Amino acid sequence: MNTGIAxxxxxxxxxxxxxxxxxxxxxxxxxxxxxxxxxxxxIDALTMIAxxxxxxxxxxxxxxMLLDAAVVLSLVSFLGTTAxxxxxRRRDRGAGETAHAADGRRLAxxxxxxxxxxxxxxRNASGSPTGRTDAHENRExxx
Amino acid sequence: MNGFLAWxxxxxxxxxxxxxxxxxxxxxxxxxxxxRLHAASKAGALGAALILAGVAAASEGGFAxxxxxxxAILLATAPLAAHAMARAAHRSDLPPVTGPLGDALAxxxxxxxxxxxxxxxxxxxxxxxxx
Numbered sequence: 506m507n508t509g510i511a512x513x514x515x516x517x518x519x520x521x522x523x524x525x526x527x528x529x530x531x532x533x534x535x536x537x538x539x540x541x542x543x544x545x546x547x548i549d550a551l552t553m554i555a556x557x558x559x560x561x562x563x564x565x566x567x568x569x570m571l572l573d574a575a576v577v578l579s580l581v582s583f584l585g586t587t588a589x590x591x592x593x594r595r596r597d598r599g600a601g602e603t604a605h606a607a608d609g610r611r612l613a614x615x616x617x618x619x620x621x622x623x624x625x626x627x628r629n630a631s632g633s634p635t636g637r638t639d640a641h642e643n644r645e646x647x648x
Numbered sequence: 649m650n651g652f653l654a655w656x657x658x659x660x661x662x663x664x665x666x667x668x669x670x671x672x673x674x675x676x677x678x679x680x681x682x683x684r685l686h687a688a689s690k691a692g693a694l695g696a697a698l699i700l701a702g703v704a705a706a707s708e709g710g711f712a713x714x715x716x717x718x719x720a721i722l723l724a725t726a727p728l729a730a731h732a733m734a735r736a737a738h739r740s741d742l743p744p745v746t747g748p749l750g751d752a753l754a755x756x757x758x759x760x761x762x763x764x765x766x767x768x769x770x771x772x773x774x775x776x777x778x779x
Contacts, residue, residue: 509706511654516661520699523665527672527695534676534684542681542737549729550675550688554668556722557699560715561661564703572714575700576721583725590736 510564517565521558528554545589552582653705660702668695680745681737689730697723 510516528551535547556575563571671694674687697719704715738744738753 509654509657509708510661511651511658513658516658520661520665523662523669527665527669530669530672530676531688540681540742542733542742543684545733546681546685546688547675549726549733550671550692553688553692553696553722553726554672556718557664557668557696560696560700560703560718563711563715564706569707569711569714572703572711572718575718576714579718579722579725583729586729586733590733 517561520561524554524558524561541589541592545586548589549582549586552578552585556582657702657706660698660705664695664698664700664702666695667691667698671695681742682734682744685730685734685737689726693722693726 531547531550531554535544535551538544538547556578559571559575559578563569563575668691671687671691674691675684678684678687700715700719700722704712704719707715744751
């Protein structure tokens with residue numbers, strides 16, 4: 506199948522090199538991501554790079570079986586991202602007051618409006634985690 | 649025609665790799681989880697889809713159909729995952745880095761919560777993005 510590409514002698518190695526560079530940059534973000542969503546984003550991007558690499562391997566080794574691996578990897582990537590979402594939602598919700606209060610202060614500092622800390626505490630005290638979940642479901646039913 | 653498909657395949661492969669590299673630079677350098685997700689989902693998915701299209705253009709028959717099928721699956725699932733990810737991050741109170749207009753989704757959610765439950769406390773007076 507190598508004959509299907511113009512300039513296969515340099516196009517395929519260059520493409521592999523660019524994808525390896527992308528994977529290295531995303532790995533830096535995966536290692537240094539400050540919070541859980543950054544790491545989930547990095548894993549998602551890394552899986553897309555892996556799909557591209559598998560497709561290129563299928564082309565350069567002329568094995569159509571590898572494209573099935575690419576299909577399965579994209580499906581598993583979707584499921585894995587969804588599972589990670591559930592994980593960090595539950596952990597952030599149960600993480601307690603410190604992270605939440607820090608986020609509120611950071612939001613107030615970024616927006617420059619100076620939200621009072623009492624507002625954050627009142628909204629926290631108004632509902633347990635299950636109460637907040639019910640409120641979100643109501644909101645979806647309305648909207 | 650075969651020569652045209654060969655050149656098209658080379659161009660698609662290189663373009664997909666370049667767009668994937670731009671997305672990776674965005675994932676590394678953008679300031680926020682949401683903007684990183686923006687770079688990863690749009691540029692990353694477009695890069696992988698272009699590479700799969702290049703593989704489909706370089707091959708023929710069932711090989712090309714399998715590559716196009718993989719591209720369709722990727723283009724169907726990647727935006728879904730990115731959307732769910734952004735909504736879940738916002739609901740777990742991860743603040744976005746906002747511009748002068750503030751966080752419009754937070755304002756809309758406060759308003760919808762107040763409509764759904766009138767006994768709930770009113771939104772914060774200093775909440776950004778009062779919609």
